[in-house]
Amino acid sequence: MKLLMVVVQNKDSAKLSQALIEKGIRATRLASTGGFLRMGNTTFLIGVEDEKVDDVLSIIREHCHARQQVVTGLTTPTAQLGHEFPMPVQVQVGGATVFVLNVEAYHHY
Numbered sequence: 001m002k003l004l005m006v007v008v009q010n011k012d013s014a015k016l017s018q019a020l021i022e023k024g025i026r027a028t029r030l031a032s033t034g035g036f037l038r039m040g041n042t043t044f045l046i047g048v049e050d051e052k053v054d055d056v057l058s059i060i061r062e063h064c065h066a067r068q069q070v071v072t073g074l075t076t077p078t079a080q081l082g083h084e085f086p087m088p089v090q091v092q093v094g095g096a097t098v099f100v101l102n103v104e105a106y107h108h109y
């Protein structure tokens with residue numbers, strides 16, 4: 001068995017959730033926050049049999065899309081001089097960041 005930890009943009013989380021339900025794949029959704037942008041995102045925990053991992057990955061690819069995000073509030077190197085000049089920066093936020101972990105044991109009481 002594998003545990004997929006999947007960080008997705010909030011905009012895609014409802015569609016991903018729905019697609020997983022339709023395919024009978026169980027999941028847990030956690031509200032999370034990106035460490036860099038400090039914006040809300042959603043982390044899915046998905047425990048699946050090894051042979052279903054590829055199916056889950058293709059569902060994720062189908063429903064999660066990369067987007068450009070303009071961010072203000074990041075500071076320029078001039079901040080080192082003691083003044084912070086917020087500068088708009090464009091960042092590409094990925095469709096999904098996926099970690100696949102081996103599951104040592106799975107219990108369901």
Ligand code: 2BA
Binds near residue numbers: 025045
């Ligand atoms: P939920 O996803 O809200 O599911 C609540 C209950 O609804 C489940 O209880 C199960 O009886 C039923 N259920 C869920 N998905 C189903 C499906 N695709 N088809 C038919 N019935 C379904 P539990 O199985 O005891 O799960 C309780 C909670 O544990 C779940 O809440 C979910 O948050 C988490 N969970 C369960 N299995 C998981 C897995 N393989 N990976 C990640 N999280 C899991």
Ligand code: 2BA
Binds near residue numbers: 036
């Ligand atoms: P955030 O940390 O808010 O990052 C959003 C986007 O900002 C990232 O998109 C990346 O394009 C950029 N970014 C992040 N850290 C950066 C840095 N130190 N310098 C320059 N640009 C940076 P993604 O890479 O697609 O990541 C989307 C979200 O997935 C992240 O949100 C974070 O919540 C999660 N994530 C990505 N890589 C991770 C990792 N290795 N471990 C845990 N979570 C990760």
